[in-house]
Amino acid sequence: MKYILMTICLLFSSCQLLAQPYIDVTSAPYNASCNGTTDDTAEIQRAINAAQTSGVALYIPKTANGCRVTSTLNITSSIKITGAGTMPYRGPPRGDSSRGPGSWIYFDHTDVGLRISNGLGNPISGVVIADIGTRRKQPSPGTGDTAYTPCNCDYDFKIEDADVEMNDITVLNPTKLAYVDNTSVARFVVNTMRSQPLKEGINIHRAYDVVRLNDLYFWPYWADLHNVNNYTINNRNSLWLFRADNPQVSNFFSIFDRNCVAFDYTPDGANDNGITSRFQGQNIGCDQSVIGVAVDTAAKSTTAQFTNLYILQPEEWKNIDPNILISAKNTVIDFSNARLSNANASALVIKDSVGTNISITNGWADNWNRANGGHAAFYVDAGATINISPSPRVSGGNGGATFAGGGTSTTLAKVH
Template sequence: MKKIAFLCAILMAPVAAHAQSMPAWKSYTQTGNPANIVPSAGTTDSVAAWIAKKVDTSSGTSTNQALTTPAITGGTSTGQTLNSATVNAVSLSMSGTSLPLNDSSGNQIGTLGNTGNLSLVGWASTYRRIIPDSLKTAADGNDDAPSIQRALNILATDNQLGGEIVFLPRVYNINSPITQTNQGVWRCVHGHMTTGGAWGDATQRYGGTWFNIGSSFIGGTASPITISGGAAIGTVIDGCAFFEIQPASTNPAAGQSSYSWAPSAYPFVIDMESVQGDVTITNTLWRGITKGMYSDFSGRLNIDHVKADFYDVGIEIHHSYDVDRINDVQEWGFNSSPYDVIYYKTQHGYLIRLFRADTPFIDKIFSINMFTALEFDTDAAGTSASGASEAGGAPTKVQIGNLTCDGSIHCIVNNASGATFKADIIDYQGANNTQSAFTAFDGSAIEMAASGYGQVDKIFSQAVGESVIHMFGSGCSYVSVGSVIMDETGAAAGASGYLNDSNTCTATSFAAYNELYLAVPPIRAMASPPSTWTPSTANRHLYWPSPVAQE
């Protein structure tokens, strides 16, 4: 009995530097109570049961222990191997060494250095997803551009082959320029609402990732986003939405001859300089944007699935020698369409402007309330941003699929001598939507302001105020059309009913006269059509074959 009591007293002594659970034993030698005598075994409170729970120590250190579901609060754990562990930490501090990170197969995929920098190795280093929000500093203030630039700098300086910049579903404020010089993917969250939100309220944008272009860019020439240099080949911008805070409309009544609203003088949102190939911009939304995308000396540009409300220019391409593709673009009043805004766009709005562009492919274009959906212009020879020589000239061999223009003055305008194009379907409606009654603009489906050559399969037109095809350049042009249907049954005020109009021109390599050839006779549905198909016979030829009845 005394021997057991003596052992009990020893076990009650505290173990220094270890916070372990202790039995609630009392010493029989002190209490004289037989109930306090501790049995050697056989109960959960026996000496044997508690010895099994003890931890051996040496100089305050416990080694080679198997810990089952431990809870470590505070202090330091050194040299531990944690298997299938869940670690909740406010911070992980490194001191004097580095921490290797292994995958489930034991292969090292990274190292956390003693300065807190994370370096990826092996397969993990070949595919990166960087969230710029994690790189934001207090000094950035309300500007998200510096953190985005830091993310892009990581892609540009570590000798890797790009990666993804992953954006969250929120509004990013862009108040300073961003430059991308290496391949990288801008991965935004889709799901933007194309309508809704106050005209000038940056916070009322719904769903997905938005970029708010700050007022600091107004009046300047530097774009908020510049993609530059040959190493940026393969850049992708996917699922992003852009907006600018514009002057408020006065919401005037319809029927006025002119209106005074104008957008703020923002530069192009995205500027692509000397990339020389394969930039893709897809699944984007542009609400209330003065100028959208600009490309110079950067062929093989791919622009796809665009919803937009552009005021001055949507897409402008210069010095492109290698097959750009523009597909599925819808220009609509997504930012609202008061009459003064509609008026400005019909006088100044160009959805797509092509300067020197060789064999671009353009398809599934819908444009409403613009001056023109597509314009051809001449590039001067020059030097690119990378120092390369740039040949000038006109757009040639432009391949057009389906082009629909509603409430616009023109569908195609050619200002570039020597331009050539082919189109499958042109659907043109020239109603002036700022008027209270159905009224036609003084417009045309195809405006040949300079000499050129065009082939069109089908043209359908309504509310034509000038003529379906208007040729008035100083040099002569040639246009051939498979079939033309002129539908003026809606009786638009000012509709001319003319198929073609032209002026005196100088012979060119295209034609000695302004010549329009149709494969079949045109159809004109109009209550009181003019007696001729053209108001003038000056230096022009208009031909189609006479039908022959077949048995």
Template sequence: MSDTKISALPAIAAAADADMLPVVQGSGAGATTRRASLAQLRQGLLADRALHVREFGAVGDGIANDAPAIQAAIDAMAASGGGVLEFGPRTYRLASPVVISGVSVILQGAGFTEGPTVASGTWLTIDATGFTPFTFTGVAARGSVVRDLAIRQTHAAAQAPGWAPTDYDFVFRIQDCLGAVDFDNVFLCAVNRGIWCDNSGRLTIQRLRGQVFTTGIEMDRAYDVSRIEHVHFWPFATANDDVVRWQQQNQDTLVFRRVDGLFMDDVFVLGARAAVRFAGSAFGATTKFYIGSLYADFAQLGILVDGDGVEGQIANATTQGELWNAAGQPLAGSAGLRVDGNGARIQVANLRVDDAESNAIRVNGANNRLDVFAFRAEYYNRLNNGSAAIHLANVAAGTPNSVFLGSQAVLANGFGGPLVNGGTNGHVAMGAPAGRLDRPGLSVGSDGSGLFAPSGTEVAAAAAGVEVLRLSSSGAVTLGGAGGGAGFAVSTPANAANRLAAAATAAAGVPSLSAQGSDTNITMAVAAKGTGAVRLQTRGQTALEVNALATPVNHLRVDGVAAGGLPRLSAQGSDSNISVQIAPKGTGFVDATGPLRLPTYTVATLPSASTFARCIIYVSDGASNRRFAVSDGTSWRWPDGAVVS
């Protein structure tokens, strides 16, 4: 080797791979000078580095089709075991498909500037239909990542009434990967359909934002937990009335079919038909989903459930159903939560629904159950037609629908619309555990006071651990104590048609106890037990007592009459002939406050003297002014003892 100084050596004209260079390995006394070819040095320096799409011919001018170059780069990465494919801060046009299969890659952009048009950073533009720009397929593509880039599609139709987007396919399709593909910090600007995932669980999407026209994300056959968070769909590309209103009629932003154990949080959607849609497929429906926070603005339906057997939980959801840029006018058919499927089981901790045209919650189908802990509806029933805040379809065949509220609903500005619609066999209720006497299932004020269920057919109320009320499914009611200790009891037969009604009155009125029911004539009975008597009291003392000397066969009846008639006290019973007795006590006597009126006969019509012994009558045609006659048990005699003749 020459000892000439490096600065004195002539410059090399061209370097060949075989050219040799000295390399000092180590340092100090252990340093050793060895030779290495230029090719060896290059290989060592460039080993495991990220590839760049421009190395494979990508232009990035927004005009040339860069898809073939991107595909070539991915194919090269597949041959070398994958890696990072970098997209510099340029605009790359895609006019043909790119397929990632047999390799796990990271598509790494250089960030982007949010806005309605292509700006700084990495942008992928699409202006042709009939193909899928990116497809991840096969198990070897699992672990692939797309991050820090923006996508913009061109829609040629004028933004005017009747506008519709160009019918592009999904930008990204994850198909049959059976596992994870991640998206991080991706911007979908004026994109018709965003991300499709089928037969590929563990999908993770975070920091996804933009404006989509038909679908943002759609998933099916996701058999392992997927995560979607920090999603923000807003009119980044255009807020034109005709565009956003088209979205409000046609866009289902997040669509989930057979998806198991989905986690979703921090989601905002503006301008959609359904912000979140749980739809079924041939493979089933979404189960065990969890939504942390959802805000759907200018959405016809915040949450739509039209698959059968959907199950999951929602922590917080707020929806608003106004027509875009229409001074608060509600969207036709708008609702916060609508169930069109059957057998749903959905729990919601906090639900607020604003500007529902009719119902804030609408449950169609059958056998659906919603549990809503805190529910608030503002400006529902905008049609002012009596629509309820919660509408439950009447189920003619099958299990009726039900909604259970954890607290009283907060309803405002609903034109007097009720909480739940009438004419339905579904129900809205608050539930409580059965509890027990000393610890009621529904407590009021203290642990020992409230409602509990002594059995599956009874409901009871306790005060300070003492039963004071019990109701049974047989129609029995007891007040004042349990079982035989009750102070008052009511029994109702299964075919009851008539009843007692107690009515209170205002001052100077007369409280009443009356018979009511469907029969035209209803008799009332007040019954004592055993040989007991029935007493009517006034001023704290007995004023009238009704008693029986034996098992009654005959009895007295008091008849009221119309004006001009004579009120009557008459004997009634099964005997043919019944006498009536007035019995004073001790030496007391019978005192009449007016003249006694005797029955009138003629001499020819006298009744049998033996039948009326010791009775007195009036004889209208007695001779010599004889008018009164008394029976001695054998004959009727005048007061002077002569036989009446």
């Protein structure tokens, strides 16, 4: 039998699926059509339920238009969902007509796409989703500068108290991509994700265990059009962190967003500890991002480290926003190898942030003060401290000073 299986493996690329049983949603007794037109909600949910009960993997085959569902799909226990990959676009991305075939789940409704929760307050472990894609029914992007607004759709993925691992996923055109609320011993791990979130990327609302996000690409896979990109520049929070303990983010690229990495606050627990602690970010590119790193006023005592970061503000942005904006007290952030470019005003602003301490090693600010408003590259309010070593590399500031404000410096560069 072993030799027969080895022969099959040599002859066919589907060796792994032949060696292991799986549930194909298009096969009996489920018989989902996956033609993009027929409502496959009941068939897909029955297949999910069967896979959870049996422990057998669920398989979404590659088709031209995907499996159409008209209401939320629910996962309530461990499961592996796998597919044959996706082709986000063929030719220039211009909306749904340019999308290629793949293992797609088509959310033809405005509610949550896939909810992972048992609703009992107990954690779910062992949820793995790999090599599939999701897509939404969005308004046609049109052409030119016609104002664009996406559907008022909920999250494609809503995860509550669940260990979830995602590998090689396309979330094509969500209004809001993913919401994570893990207050138990549950983790959220992503390895390779492609998406064009239109209003919100990944929202880590509460995560008491480590979130690990690696190889995320937020790029206009669905529609690389000026009006759509203009909407995301004005509206999108790409990575939005509220209460998160020790999150690890690496190799994250985002283009055309309002806030690339945003630290916020949510009321949480008796000690009201609803902020992000010990964030670690490596190799992060915020391209055409209005604000690359933002710390909200309420997110006091946030702590973070960034290594290899660049932020480039859109040329067309005219408001007075910096590349980095820190508005919270007692915040501690270390930046290493950071290039801040093209800010209409300052490259970095620390305001109303008594007790905040920011460290920059190998910093570069270029082409700031595009508004010619006399903005300094680094502005630090009284009560805050900035440590820069060695002296920052600066170029093209349109006459703006390198430092301004009433804050203090403890290293080579003086703030005032």
